[in-house]
Amino acid sequence: MAGMPDVFTRLLAEHLPDRLGRCAACGGASGGSGTRWPCTLAQIAGEARALAAEQGGSRRTTPYPAGGL
Ligand SMILES: [Zn+2]
Numbered sequence: 001m002a003g004m005p006d007v008f009t010r011l012l013a014e015h016l017p018d019r020l021g022r023c024a025a026c027g028g029a030s031g032g033s034g035t036r037w038p039c040t041l042a043q044i045a046g047e048a049r050a051l052a053a054e055q056g057g058s059r060r061t062t063p064y065p066a067g068g069l
Contacts, residue, residue: 005052008045015042 014025017037027034
């Protein structure tokens with residue numbers, strides 16, 4: 001997923017904690033006890049974003065050079 005920034009960017013934008021610390025995307029619909037944040041998707045997306053940041057990705061704003069290995 002690290003190669004698909006659009007995917008995890010959208011996931012991170014949707015899977016955010018509400019004021020009760022639950023994922024708004026996973027538990028918002030039920031109205032009851034939702035999924036605690038970070039949910040699985042938020043964790044995966046967060047890790048993917050961190051990986052992309054380490055690898056430099058295609059963003060010019062990153063301070064790291066591409067192919068730093
Ligand atoms: Zn979620």
